[in-house]
Amino acid sequence: MDLSEKDTRKKIIDPKLELVGWMKKYIKEEVNSLKSNFKTKEYVPFSGKVERGKDRFIDYLLLDENNSPLAIIEAKRSSVDFKKGEIQAKTYQEDIEKKLKKTIPIFLTNGETWYFIDQKDRRRKVLLPFSQKDLHRRAYLFEHEIKPSQVKLNKKIVDRARSIEAVKQILKHYEKGHRSALINMATGTGKTRVSMAIIDALIKAGYVKNVLFVVDRISLSNQAKERGFKSFFSDPVCELNVEGFSDTATLYTSTVQTLTDDDNKRKRPMFEKFGVAEFDLIVFDEAHRSFYEKNNILFQYFDCLKLGLTATPSSEETRDTFDLFDCEYKKPTVAYDYDTAVNDNVLVPYVADVIDTQVLTLGIKGAKLTKDLKQALKEQEENPEVAELPGTRFERYFTDARTNELIVREFVDRCYKSDDGRPCKTIFFCASVKHADSLKEIFDKLYPVLAKDVRVITSDRSRYMDEVKRFDRYDEPRIALSVGVLDTGVDIPEICNLVFVRPVFSPIRFWQMLGRGTRNLEACRFKDRLPSKDGIHVKENFLILDFKFGDHSNVIFHKLDKSRAKSAVMDAKTRIFLEQVDLLKKKLDDKQRKILEKEIRDTIKTIDMDSPVVMEKASIIKKVVSKKFELKDHIKTLKEEIAPLLIYSKTDNSKVYYFISQCVKLFDAIKEDDKDKIWKVQDFVQERVENIWEKGLEVVQAKSDELKKVLGDKFWGDLTFDDADFLIREIAPLLIYYEKDRKKMLRVNAPDIVLSVEEIKHEIKENPDLIELLEKDSLIKKIRFGEGVTSDELLEIEKKLSGLNPTWTIDNLQNILKVDFVIFLRQIIGLKDLPDPEGIIKMEFDKYVLSRNEHYNSEQLKFLRLLKEVFVRTKHIELKDLAKHPLTEERPLDKFTLKQLEHVVKKCKELRWK
Known part of the structure; x- marks a missing residue:
């Protein structure tokens, strides 16, 4: 316009x-x-x-x-x-x-x-x-400013040579006209004090008056207020995440969530209540683009000087973070790393014990458990003969009291202790709140003398910050069992032991955790809580007990520089939008293109046009939503100009968006005729539809015809763009009622289903007819002794088993109970630790059906790959099956002669299932 x-x-x-x-x-x-x-x-x-x-x-x-x-x-x-x-x-x-x-x-x-x-x-x-007020303040500052480098630094804020040097470097940087700076300093070297000294100097120089200190945790916001601003400034301080919106102070602290989350009444984020020039300086603590992502809305919105603080080593920091603060890659404005700080005796080094335990490293195989433990698994509806619990899932998928006892005993034996024999200040980084509670119970049972010294500190406890303060200030407690709360931002110099009982993959988080123990002796206020050497309290280093999970050791993983920080995970709505935009590049017919364009335009229409960030793109948005605008000719605009604005659209239920994200895959699968991908989405969609259907809600039942349609195979037989669009528009909104079962129930088709699943193993042991079949049947013996059976012989076994129990059919076991028929046979025969039968049969198919026959063209190979997937699923193939879905859609007789197809089927029947 x-x-x-x-x-x-x-x-x-x-x-x-x-x-x-x-x-x-x-x-x-x-x-x-x-x-x-x-x-x-x-x-x-x-x-x-x-x-x-x-x-x-x-x-x-x-x-x-x-x-x-x-x-x-x-x-x-x-x-x-x-x-x-x-x-x-x-x-x-x-x-x-x-x-x-x-x-x-x-x-x-x-x-x-x-x-x-x-x-x-x-x-x-x-x-x-x-x-008006911001322009007036900025004018006053300009008229009265002096060079920041001329300001005498406050030695009460910073007195270390390295800190003074860092402050001077940043002040000179701003003096030269730069508007962004990044400080990379190891945890414990005084980043917060350095930032306060910079703020103090810039205020005195007339460069800034209003300052905002942004953090990612409530505890850090309070710390910035109490130990930062209030300690060194007399100006009024407002903690936005506690006090709510205010524009009457000059110094502010806030969590980034408080600033960016929608206001309940206005449905707009708090930061938009401030003018774009409200702040003269914003300090971003732990300034990672991965956290302040949301398309960097705070960076876009506010016009001010920006200062980033990070403790993550430059080698682990992403390029995005450096770009955010206008720095060269791996070259922050100021750097003071952990190794240099240790050499300067500002921080202490760590010593680590990396501990393997059988359960945590190798996991648990149900088949190898004792009879009692197997029975315990059965009582939890878990089949011990097939249960495999990897150590990496400890305290997430399974727990083991004996392992937790071992962890506690190892800690007490190995930890640094003070003169009275009690552990020095310690943080356990636990996997979950339940895990922390379990460890507390074990401490109380094994070491009752330490009962007062052990506390669970998790954010689900009311007034949990009071416990953090007690842990900091008082002799008791000595041991904090924490989940998240003490990972970062807690300055307790006396901490001498860190215990990792969870894997940590993020280098940002790991270095924050490690920083809890790095403070040196000089920083310690209560020397009697430290270990002693020759009668003198010392803190030469701190101890890490690193329990391996699977083959993962936190210390080795991060010390060996294996990890790399990842950029922010893209939100579901933007990811879906970009996938749809990419589809525009494909050759689409007119109807397909119109469906896709409508999906894209409808998404764009949800963007909040009143947001200041969106306003400047208003003309582009209006053009794009106009049907006169050919979207396929403006893919770059959609990706670069429109996609970043989707964070300003209405936030829908995450379950709905995850469902849509899977359905969007159908567009590409339909275009590429990828049957395998369609089957996967079909399984996903039908599982969720069944879940919401079973709840019997009136709003769901009102769509019963649509849901039945989706649950039927006919709907998926010849899928079109219209069908995928139907799933997104008609079915997806119902997914707000989807609730994932805590433990997925086996799906069966009879009233005694759940019991029958439990009973299957029970009947195997007690049914004399089954025992006789397993012992004497010649086909069963072929499987037991590794010879294998053909698909026809497999059908014979199925017939005999279904005579003993009607539920024991290939279709029922695989489609309803989700158990591969060959794996089921192995279980009842008692075979263990064998390769995946599907993998074996695929290799056999490639070897004897594909490789040993005439040279096939690309269309023939495409059909044979589809045939392989069908054969692996159904375990059997006949010539007549080629005329059924999904094989018939590929028109095999147009690609092969009848003789060739008969030969292929014959070869399939010769393959052996083992």
Whole structure:
């Protein structure tokens, strides 16, 4: 939409000025920059006539409460490049400067895009015009500022040489005109104090007044307030995540969640309540793009100096983090790593015991358990003969009291202790709250003398921060069993033991955890809680007990530089959108294209057009949602301009979006005729549909016809884009009622199903007819002795077993109970530790059906691969099966002669199942 300059002002610029709080009496339009008296505040407006050489008109002149000029806005029509007004604006700026002897800033805009040129001629894009109070504050700061490098540093805040050097480097960096900086300092070297010293110097230099300190945890927000701002500043401090919104303070702390989460009443994030120039400096603690992602909305929204703090080693930090703060890759503005700090005796090194246990490393095989333990598994509805519990799933999928007892005993034997024989201050990094509770019970049972010394500290406890303070300040407790709370941001120098009883893959999180123990002796306030050497309390190092989970050791994994921080995980809505956009590149018929374009446009329409970040993209969005706009010709625009805006759309239920994300895969599968992918999605969809159907909810039953359709095989037989679209539009919204079973129930087709599953093993032991069959049947013997059976022989075995129990059929076991028929046979025969039968038969198929026959063309090979998948699933193939779904859709007689197909079927029948 191309608006005239007049309409651009009226319909776009004026509403935005009103949005940021400007009153009309402080906005002067068409002010003559030559004839106006800016000193006496006599502004001459446009009279209707222009006298060449004597008249120049400022589009907008923004005034302070005393009617003195604060800023110029040079406006252009919506279709014109806003930068074309720069020369005009600079001329008006000079006219004012000659009369007032001061420079005022400039805004260039075409309504959608705003460009700011400050008093030092530094230019940058901003989201909105600045409010009156923010422009006034910035003007005052500019008029009174001095060079930050001239400010004397407060030695009460920083006194270490390295810290003083870091502060000076950052101040010089900002002095040179840079607006972003990144400090990479190991945990314990004083990042927070360094940041406070920088803030103090910038305030004294007149560079900043309003400062926001952003963290990712409530405890860190409180720490920044109490141990940071309140310790070194007399200015009012507001903790936004506790006190709620306020714009009356000068120093603020907040969690990033508080700033970015929607307000319950306004349905808008808190940060939008602030003006874009509200803060002069924002400090981001643990400043990782992976955390502050959300398309970096805080970075986009606020115009201010930005300072990032991170303890993660540069080698582990992502390129994104460096880009975020305008740094070269792996070159933060200031760096002080762990090794250097240890060499400087600022931090202490760690010593680690990496401990293997049989259960944690090798896991548990149910078949090898004692009779009693097998019975215990059975009582939990788990088949001990097939149960395999890997150590990596300890305290997530299974628990073992004996293993936890071993962990506690090893800790007590190995840990650093104080003079009274009690463990020094210790953090256990537990896998879950239940795990922490279990360890507490074991401590109480094995070491009752330590009962008062052991506390569970988890965020689900009311007033849990009180326990954190006790752990910090008092002798008791000595041992904290924590889940998340003590991973980061807790400064307790006396900690001498760290116990990892969970795998940690994130280098960011690992180095935060490790930092809990790195403080040196000098930092310790209570020396009697430390170990002693020759009668003197020491902290030469700290101890890590690292229990391996599977083959994963936290210390080895991170020390050997195997890990790399990952960029942020993309949200489901954006991922779905990009997948749909990618499909536009494929050759689609007209109907397919229209379905896909409607899906994409409907998603775009959910974007909140009132968000300031979205406003500047309004024209692009309007073009894209217009049906005149050919989406396939603008894939780059959709990916680069529109996709990042989806975070400003309504947030739907995560279960709904996960369902949609799977259904979107059908578009590509249909286009590529990928039957295997379609089957996988079919299983996924039908499992969820059955789940919500079984609940009998009225809103679900109202869609009974649609749900029955999806549950039937006919729907999936010849799937189209319409069908995939139907799943997304009609079925997906019902997934808000989906509830995953804590333990997945076996699906059966009779009332005694659950019992029969349990009873299957029971009957195997007691049914004399079955025992006789297993002992004497010649075909069973072929499987037992490794000879294997053909598919026809497998059908004979099925017939005999179903005579003993009607549920023991290939279809029932595989499609209902989800148990492979050959694996089921192995179980009742008593065969263990054999390779996957499907893998074996696929290899055999490739060897004897594909490789040993004539050279097939690509179409024939494609069909044979499909045939292989069908054969593996059904365990048998006949010539007539080629005329059934899904094989018939491939029109095998168009690809092979009848003789060739008979030969293929014959070869399949010769393959042996083992």
